[in-house]
Amino acid sequence: MPEMPISGNDLARFSGPQTFMRLPEASLAEGLDVGFIGVPMDIGTSWRSGTRFGSKQLRQESAMIRPYNIQTGAAPFDALHCADLGDVPINTFSLSDTLHIIKKTFDAHLKHDFVPMTLGGDHSLTLPVLRAIAEKHGPVALVHVDAHADVNDEMFGERETHGTVFRRAYEDGLITADKVFQIGLRGTGYTADDFREAAGWGFQQWLALDLWHKSLTPLAANIRQQIGDQKTYITYDIDSLDPAFAPGTGTPEIGGLTTAQAMELIRGLRGLNIVGCDLVEVSPPYDPSGNTALTGANLMFEMLSILPGVPLR
Ligand code: MN
Numbered sequence: 189m190p191e192m193p194i195s196g197n198d199l200a201r202f203s204g205p206q207t208f209m210r211l212p213e214a215s216l217a218e219g220l221d222v223g224f225i226g227v228p229m230d231i232g233t234s235w236r237s238g239t240r241f242g243s244k245q246l247r248q249e250s251a252m253i254r255p256y257n258i259q260t261g262a263a264p265f266d267a268l269h270c271a272d273l274g275d276v277p278i279n280t281f282s283l284s285d286t287l288h289i290i291k292k293t294f295d296a297h298l299k300h301d302f303v304p305m306t307l308g309g310d311h312s313l314t315l316p317v318l319r320a321i322a323e324k325h326g327p328v329a330l331v332h333v334d335a336h337a338d339v340n341d342e343m344f345g346e347r348e349t350h351g352t353v354f355r356r357a358y359e360d361g362l363i364t365a366d367k368v369f370q371i372g373l374r375g376t377g378y379t380a381d382d383f384r385e386a387a388g389w390g391f392q393q394w395l396a397l398d399l400w401h402k403s404l405t406p407l408a409a410n411i412r413q414q415i416g417d418q419k420t421y422i423t424y425d426i427d428s429l430d431p432a433f434a435p436g437t438g439t440p441e442i443g444g445l446t447t448a449q450a451m452e453l454i455r456g457l458r459g460l461n462i463v464g465c466d467l468v469e470v471s472p473p474y475d476p477s478g479n480t481a482l483t484g485a486n487l488m489f490e491m492l493s494i495l496p497g498v499p500l501r
């Protein structure tokens with residue numbers, strides 16, 4: 189039987205290891221089914237900074253999460269060996285070097301068969317992670333929940349930033365273009381048709397506007413059916429949520445998804461062959477209540493709860 193997170197009845201929740209859900213630490217992914225990995229960085233951001241503190245704060249807020257998902261019955265720790273693989277040793281003075289280091293670190297971990305669950309960090313980290321994932325698994329289907337499509341060509345002449353990730357992933361063949369699902373898009377554009385080019389590549393996009401006041405369960409079922417059994421990566425930008433729910437982020441946009449919609453969406457994706465997930469763009473300095481990190485940590489747990497092999501009790 190895999191090891192459980194430390195119980196809040198054995199050791200007070202405000203003490204103990206600073207790992208995700210107070211799981212054991214591991215330096216190697218060998219023998220694991222799931223590894224949580226921090227990528228504490230904000231040098232790929234274009235507006236507010238602060239996501240360098242996100243990984244730590246997600247772990248901090250995760251200390252309150254108990255091992256069983258009462259609403260869905262999911263019992264991830266009854267089946268999966270989970271541990272916290274610590275932080276990627278990024279170079280905070282160089283974005284390009286940092287992206288290299290992330291790729292190398294994930295390459296090393298992915299010599300073993302496990303699902304990496306990444307605690308960001310700004311969204312630029314997803315590009316090197318997808319490079320490592322695609323090298324191991326081939327091109328993946330992508331569920332991308334975000335206020336932004338992140339398909340700019342360049343920002344200040346830079347081709348790899350938090351706003352260019354999915355254009356690069358498309359160009360490099362890391363993702364299957366007609367199995368890319370971008371959910372929650374909104375806000376203002378540099379041009380009137382910022383997102384439309386990506387739709388031409390095959391990306392399927394849902395504006396937040398199209399989802400207001402609706403359950404996301406049918407959308408999740410639609411996505412699940414289209415993806416089938418293809419290997420899938422989920423990238424979850426916390427700014428997909430409305431700033432009322434998740435104010436602590438770098439580029440907030442009004443009129444976003446609700447927390448309940450986020451949970452419906454993730455829960456509805458159960459059954460997919462998920463090979464990796466990330467939760468990015470939590471910026472603690474803009475999160476005075478801690479609610480953004482609390483929500484992010486719980487959405488990580490929801491993603492853990494739908495991984496292949498997790499039983500329902
Ligand atoms: Mn993003």
Ligand code: MN
Nearest residue numbers: 335336425427
């Ligand atoms: Mn975003």
